[in-house]
Amino acid sequence: QEARLGYVPIETHPVGKAVERFAELVAEKSDGRLTIDTYCCGTIGNEPQLQSSLQGGFVQLMVGPTSNLVGAVPAFGIFDLPFFYADFDAVDAVMDGPVGDELFNRLEEIGIVGLAYWDNGFRHMTNAVRPIEKLEDIDGLKIRVIPNPLFIETFQAVGANPVPLPYPELYNALESGAVEAQETPVGLTYSDKFYEVTDYLTLTGHVYSPYVLLASKSWFDGLSEEDRAIVEEAAQETEAYQRGLSRDAADHIAHTLLVEEGMEVIELAPEEQEKLRQAVEPVIEKFSGNIGPDLIEQARKDMAAAKSE
Amino acid sequence: MSAFVFLGSLLGAIGIGMPIAFALMVCAVAMMVSMGNVNAQILAQKLIDGADSYPLMAIPFFLLAGELMNVGGLSQRIVNAAMSLFGHFRGGLGYVVIGTGVLLASLSGSAIADTATLAVMLLPLMRRAGYDVGRSAGLMAATGIIAPVIPPSVGFILLGVTANLSITSLFMAGIVPGLLMAVMLVAAWWWVSARDGTEPLPRRSGREVWHAIRSASWALVMPVIIVGGLKFGVFTPTEAGIIAAAYALFVSLLVYREMGLGDLYAAILSAAKTTSVIMLLVAASMVSAWLITILNLPGQVATLLQPFADSQTLLLLMIVVVVLVIGMVLDFTPAILILIPVLMPVVKSAGIDPVYFGVVFIITSAIGMITPPVGVVLNAVCGVGKVPMEVAVRGLIPFLIAEVAVLLLLILFPAIVTVPGEFLAGR
Amino acid sequence: MFRILEHLLVLGMSVMSLMVLLNVVLRYGFNSGIPFSVEVSRLIFVWVVFVGSVVALKDGAHLSVSWLIDVFPRPVRLACFWVSHLLMLWCCWLLWQGSWVQTVVNLNNYAPISGISVGTMYAAGLFAAAFFALIILRNLWRSIRPGRSEEIRPDGSSLPARGEGDDR
Ligand code: NA
Numbered sequence: 001q002e003a004r005l006g007y008v009p010i011e012t013h014p015v016g017k018a019v020e021r022f023a024e025l026v027a028e029k030s031d032g033r034l035t036i037d038t039y040c041c042g043t044i045g046n047e048p049q050l051q052s053s054l055q056g057g058f059v060q061l062m063v064g065p066t067s068n069l070v071g072a073v074p075a076f077g078i079f080d081l082p083f084f085y086a087d088f089d090a091v092d093a094v095m096d097g098p099v100g101d102e103l104f105n106r107l108e109e110i111g112i113v114g115l116a117y118w119d120n121g122f123r124h125m126t127n128a129v130r131p132i133e134k135l136e137d138i139d140g141l142k143i144r145v146i147p148n149p150l151f152i153e154t155f156q157a158v159g160a161n162p163v164p165l166p167y168p169e170l171y172n173a174l175e176s177g178a179v180e181a182q183e184t185p186v187g188l189t190y191s192d193k194f195y196e197v198t199d200y201l202t203l204t205g206h207v208y209s210p211y212v213l214l215a216s217k218s219w220f221d222g223l224s225e226e227d228r229a230i231v232e233e234a235a236q237e238t239e240a241y242q243r244g245l246s247r248d249a250a251d252h253i254a255h256t257l258l259v260e261e262g263m264e265v266i267e268l269a270p271e272e273q274e275k276l277r278q279a280v281e282p283v284i285e286k287f288s289g290n291i292g293p294d295l296i297e298q299a300r301k302d303m304a305a306a307k308s309e
Numbered sequence: 310m311s312a313f314v315f316l317g318s319l320l321g322a323i324g325i326g327m328p329i330a331f332a333l334m335v336c337a338v339a340m341m342v343s344m345g346n347v348n349a350q351i352l353a354q355k356l357i358d359g360a361d362s363y364p365l366m367a368i369p370f371f372l373l374a375g376e377l378m379n380v381g382g383l384s385q386r387i388v389n390a391a392m393s394l395f396g397h398f399r400g401g402l403g404y405v406v407i408g409t410g411v412l413l414a415s416l417s418g419s420a421i422a423d424t425a426t427l428a429v430m431l432l433p434l435m436r437r438a439g440y441d442v443g444r445s446a447g448l449m450a451a452t453g454i455i456a457p458v459i460p461p462s463v464g465f466i467l468l469g470v471t472a473n474l475s476i477t478s479l480f481m482a483g484i485v486p487g488l489l490m491a492v493m494l495v496a497a498w499w500w501v502s503a504r505d506g507t508e509p510l511p512r513r514s515g516r517e518v519w520h521a522i523r524s525a526s527w528a529l530v531m532p533v534i535i536v537g538g539l540k541f542g543v544f545t546p547t548e549a550g551i552i553a554a555a556y557a558l559f560v561s562l563l564v565y566r567e568m569g570l571g572d573l574y575a576a577i578l579s580a581a582k583t584t585s586v587i588m589l590l591v592a593a594s595m596v597s598a599w600l601i602t603i604l605n606l607p608g609q610v611a612t613l614l615q616p617f618a619d620s621q622t623l624l625l626l627m628i629v630v631v632v633l634v635i636g637m638v639l640d641f642t643p644a645i646l647i648l649i650p651v652l653m654p655v656v657k658s659a660g661i662d663p664v665y666f667g668v669v670f671i672i673t674s675a676i677g678m679i680t681p682p683v684g685v686v687l688n689a690v691c692g693v694g695k696v697p698m699e700v701a702v703r704g705l706i707p708f709l710i711a712e713v714a715v716l717l718l719l720i721l722f723p724a725i726v727t728v729p730g731e732f733l734a735g736r
Numbered sequence: 737m738f739r740i741l742e743h744l745l746v747l748g749m750s751v752m753s754l755m756v757l758l759n760v761v762l763r764y765g766f767n768s769g770i771p772f773s774v775e776v777s778r779l780i781f782v783w784v785v786f787v788g789s790v791v792a793l794k795d796g797a798h799l800s801v802s803w804l805i806d807v808f809p810r811p812v813r814l815a816c817f818w819v820s821h822l823l824m825l826w827c828c829w830l831l832w833q834g835s836w837v838q839t840v841v842n843l844n845n846y847a848p849i850s851g852i853s854v855g856t857m858y859a860a861g862l863f864a865a866a867f868f869a870l871i872i873l874r875n876l877w878r879s880i881r882p883g884r885s886e887e888i889r890p891d892g893s894s895l896p897a898r899g900e901g902d903d904r
């Protein structure tokens with residue numbers, strides 16, 4: 001039986017490598033009964049299209065960031081909340097805990113099965129104007145954001161001037177000075193060459209939106225019980241591999257590769273981090289209604305438990 | 310095997326006279342049948358997603374700008390300016406055609422509209438001044454196809470979106486090759502008209518020349534805005550399109566004051582209809598392109614082209630010959646939409662710069678618009694100018710040779726495209 | 737009927753153009769913008785394309801190749817006409833079915849800024865499938881209607897085969 005898996009990053013991106021591993025594991029465990037054809041680089045659709053194809057059942061698997069799911073399942077907005085996650089331990093506690101499970105449960109209503117949470121790294125700001133070391137440095141900066149109200153209001157709250165733009169227009173906009181700053185995980189800053197058009201990287205880590213490995217429910221339910229188990233097992237085994245790969249890569253990119261490209265890399269002092277956190281508190285308050293206060297409460301509990309361990 | 314299903318169903322459906330957009334859908338359905346699973350959602354979703362594109366919104370905007378230029382009197386003033394500059398040389402009207410053509414090309418993305426403008430305004434003059442009608446018509450057709458090579462260009466926009474390339478880079482890379490086409494046409498015209506005994510127009514006075522140029526200056530500023538704005542990244546190609554349209558509207562309504570609101574309605578409607586025809590083709594080609602990817606057709610074509618893969622020049626020559634032959638019978642837009650998804654992966658894996666290939670490809674398929682039996686630009690000249698097709702084709706030959714020579718130059722010396730292109734795009 | 741569609745086309749083009757223009761002016765002139773401009777103008781664009789395609793099919797303005805078919809005698813042309821139109825009708829049926837599912841699937845999927853249902857975009861496919869089919873059926877009927885069939889062109893239009901659609 002053949003299945004198609006689509007994703008947008010390139011083959012050498014941690015997502016691409018993990019997809020290869022996943023496909024190998026599935027083939028191995030099923031003795032070649034199940035094969036997965038992988039399509040990188042958006043060749044069979046961008047992320048919203050892939051999601052729609054998955055619901056229609058003619059693409060069987062995909063990997064994409066959670067922010068695209070918010071339109072259909074608003075609770076996924078929990079991963080777009082600014083300064084909500086202190087570190088990877090906090091993130092893992094939420095993704096691997098009851099919140100992660102509950103979010104995947106809600107996907108079933110729209111015909112999608114969630115298989116695994118993968119890493120996309122924390123999002124950091126880069127800009128062409130000045131090194132950002134404190135909250136006031138952000139003031140008035142024209143920053144491109146994901147066209148999504150949560151991102152727009154977050155950056156308004158810290159004093160920036162957010163410009164919602166489609167991602168493919170970002171490089172040009174930075175080059176021309178139409179916007180002065182951008183915020184993506186360092187992997188994208190490196191692979192899409194934003195270091196050519198911005199000079200300062202501040203490790204704000206303001207948002208963490210994971211990648212998710214998703215399956216079409218109609219396809220998944222049509223598999224034998226044994227095969228379903230194989231797919232789930234392979235997804236679980238790839239999870240740890242992908243997160244490790246992605247997080248090591250992000251570290252290397254931020255502290256070595258981008259520095260070699262001439263970027264100035266700035267760590268935020270803890271007290272400045274705290275000031276930012278306080279500035280966006282009202283935004284979290286405002287959007288928690290959409291996401292569900294219970295979920296947010298649960299996430300806070302899980303993060304606290306992980307910290308005390 | 311799937312290559313034959315693709316080609317057979319597509320050519321069969323086009324051959325029995327089906328509109329090409331529907332033929333592309335039928336071809337996609339045929340590929341699904343060959344896979345043993347016809348899925349209506351693939352057709353619907355890819356078709357509708359194919360139309361849902363912000364970069365492609367540049368197409369209606371540039372088409373609207375072109376419509377407004379013609380009804381608003383901008384084109385007329387460009388012809389006057391070119392006339393006052395080149396009219397008094399031996400064979401002068403030929404140079405007027407080429408000069409006007411280049412200027413129109415830098416304002417509009419449409420070869421047919423430009424050629425029709427040339428034929429309406431200049432062919433009667435050339436006829437009266439005793440120029441050979443076939444040769445004049447041939448020159449106009451050959452000049453008209455510079456439009457998609459010099460920005461703005463609907464062809465480059467389509468190619469950029471289909472092949473996922475920067476439209477700005479393509480635009481910038483097209484400028485020098487487009488001018489080179491004009492230079493070669495000037496040379497060819499000089500050569501053929503040296504033996505003509507036509508009467509040059511009287512030389513205009515300095516005052517008249519100055520007046521004509523000043524009156525056209527509103528139109529001449531437009532390419533500066535478009536190319537400058539793109540080069541310095543002030544706006545994206547989509548925004549450049551709407552700014553060009555707004556500027557043309559401003560000049561037509563408030564400066565030249567030759568256009569009424571009724572003309573505006575007609576211009577918008579015409580741009581919308583033309584856009585729809587192009588975009589349904591785009592959308593349908595996205596359906597077949599999706600199945601091409603699933604069936605790995607580019608891989609099969611790469612295997613076919615394997616014998617030529619060692620030499621980039623040979624591979625390019627091979628592809629250009631194939632595209633020229635296909636261009637004889639297939640229109641410009643479908644040629645881009647059908648061939649690029651198959652050829653681009655092959656070209657990339659051979660290490661050829663995709664932007665450079667894009668320019669070569671656009672010139673090659675633009676030449677298809679003037680080669681019989683199906684040549685829409687040739688049809689436009691003959692239709693507007695009431696010239697028999699075989700007369701125009703005979704007159705066209707020297708200019709066709711000149712433009713094929715340009716292609717050969719670009720294949721032998723890729724730097725002609727890449728060096729100025731990269732400089733202009735600021736890379 | 738088609739007059740109304742043409743008015744809608746002009747309206748759609750105008751709104752879409754004004755939104756994009758206004759957004760550019762606001763961004764460079766006043767450092768602000770209309771956040772939903774890109775989303776909404778794209779949705780209008782999709783509808784303009786499909787409404788315009790329906791009008792173009794009625795006018796016979798879609799690009800087609802007729803030189804090959806024109807060399808054959810009338811019965812062959814008529815046969816090709818029927819084969820091509822039945823295949824087109826099949827495509828319309830598939831487009832209808834697929835658009836239906838995609839519209840339903842995306843009905844409760846909302847665009848992030850404007851909050852408009854993504855299903856409204858896929859509904860353009862339902863519109864196009866229905867109107868394409870009506871025009872195709874009309875063309876088929878005209879081809880067998882006694883006395884009038886000689887007007888029919890191989891691409892299915894009853895008007896001259898080439899219109900503004902040749903432009904690029
Ligand atoms: Na042009």
Ligand code: NA
Pocket residue numbers: 636637638639676677678679680681682683684685
């Ligand atoms: Na041709």
